Amino acid sequence: MLFDNLIGQEVAKRTIRRAWDEGRLAGSYLFYGPDGVGKEAAAMDLARAVNCGAEDKPCRTCSSCRRISTYQHPDFHYLAPVPHSSSESERRKIAEEVAEQLKDKAAQPHRPLAFDRPTAITIDDIRDLKRGLSLHPYEGGRQAALVARADRMTEEASNAFLKMLEEPSPSSIFILVSDRPNILLPTIVSRCQKVRFDLLPAGAIEAHLLHNHNLPEVEARLMADLAGGSLGRALEMLEQGFWEERDLAWTLLESAAAGDYFGLMNGIGQAADQRGKPERLLSLVQEVVSDMLHLRHGRSIVNADRSDRLRTLELGFGNGGLDALAGRLERAKAGLKQNVTPRLCLITALAGRPGGSPEL
Numbered sequence: 566m567l568f569d570n571l572i573g574q575e576v577a578k579r580t581i582r583r584a585w586d587e588g589r590l591a592g593s594y595l596f597y598g599p600d601g602v603g604k605e606a607a608a609m610d611l612a613r614a615v616n617c618g619a620e621d622k623p624c625r626t627c628s629s630c631r632r633i634s635t636y637q638h639p640d641f642h643y644l645a646p647v648p649h650s651s652s653e654s655e656r657r658k659i660a661e662e663v664a665e666q667l668k669d670k671a672a673q674p675h676r677p678l679a680f681d682r683p684t685a686i687t688i689d690d691i692r693d694l695k696r697g698l699s700l701h702p703y704e705g706g707r708q709a710a711l712v713a714r715a716d717r718m719t720e721e722a723s724n725a726f727l728k729m730l731e732e733p734s735p736s737s738i739f740i741l742v743s744d745r746p747n748i749l750l751p752t753i754v755s756r757c758q759k760v761r762f763d764l765l766p767a768g769a770i771e772a773h774l775l776h777n778h779n780l781p782e783v784e785a786r787l788m789a790d791l792a793g794g795s796l797g798r799a800l801e802m803l804e805q806g807f808w809e810e811r812d813l814a815w816t817l818l819e820s821a822a823a824g825d826y827f828g829l830m831n832g833i834g835q836a837a838d839q840r841g842k843p844e845r846l847l848s849l850v851q852e853v854v855s856d857m858l859h860l861r862h863g864r865s866i867v868n869a870d871r872s873d874r875l876r877t878l879e880l881g882f883g884n885g886g887l888d889a890l891a892g893r894l895e896r897a898k899a900g901l902k903q904n905v906t907p908r909l910c911l912i913t914a915l916a917g918r919p920g921g922s923p924e925l
């Protein structure tokens with residue numbers, strides 16, 4: 566059944582299943598909501614459904630379904646922000662890199678395409694899509710275009726895309742996916758049927774981690790709590806060596822509390838140069854700090870398996886130290902978003918002392 570591979574999102578599922586059952590799917594959808602909650606997974610499933618030949622669609626096992634899952638179906642067009650270049654050889658290289666990343670994504674669909682250069686969805690991408698859609702569906706299904714992170718369309722691309730939406734064809738369906746729908750051209754938004762996706766309950770993420778990833782119960786619960794309602798984030802944590810990163814976050818805090826700057830710099834050195842790691846580390850540190858504050862006020866904590874260590878750590882920071890630390894962590898996170906050197910952000914956040922620290 567449509568979306569039975571998707572956790573949570575009952576309202577979104579019901580809305581689209583009803584339209585699907587009654588044979589009145591819209592020509593264009595906007596799936597919006599936070600990152601990592603299943604928007605793109607739902608879009609993929611809808612694309613499979615409109616092209617699947619099985620009785621119970623989507624079967625996810627027929628040749629059509631499998632080729633959509635691996636981004637190789639001629640009637641399925643997957644658009645996402647990628648780097649662009651005016652040089653022909655550079656363009657070929659980018660195309661190869663995209664193909665390579667899509668291969669990985671077929672195995673790990675929650676992973677967004679990621680490049681170390683600026684990316685966008687440009688007018689060239691929209692022209693390519695238009696060319697693809699101008700042909701009749703090769704295989705008698707419905708042409709499906711999934712636009713991931715649709716808010717990353719340039720202005721020119723947005724206008725060209727709007728024209729396509731204004732001339733809908735019954736043989737195609739557009740599914741736009743975005744976590745920042747307010748940035749989309751309002752005229753595009755108004756032409757789409759909007760479907761909201763919400764943060765997932767921690768219990769649903771925990772159950773998924775228990776049953777699909779065989780995590781021990783304590784670990785699944787902790788990770789679900791830290792994931793903040795995003796299964797994508799939980800899966801990312803799982804892949805990125807969550808437990809080592811968590812240990813590193815604790816080591817950093819314990820070094821900071823003890824005034825062990827050598828240990829602190831050593832820890833920061835293990836994280837500063839790896840993409841995404843400084844952000845994740847700061848989030849983990851923030852969780853511990855917020856637990857220390859909760860502990861003080863007798864509230865429930867996330868790091869329940871380490872409550873003794875937490876108590877010792879809290880004493881180390883003393884009165885006032887924790888609030889100042891929480892403030893510095895916030896500023897360091899904002900600094901990372903503004904491309905301040907990760908090493909500097911981590912040092913400023915963790916090595917600072919109340920009243921005497923350099924601030925971002």
Ligand SMILES: [Zn+2]
Binds near residue numbers: 617624630
């Ligand atoms: Zn199928």
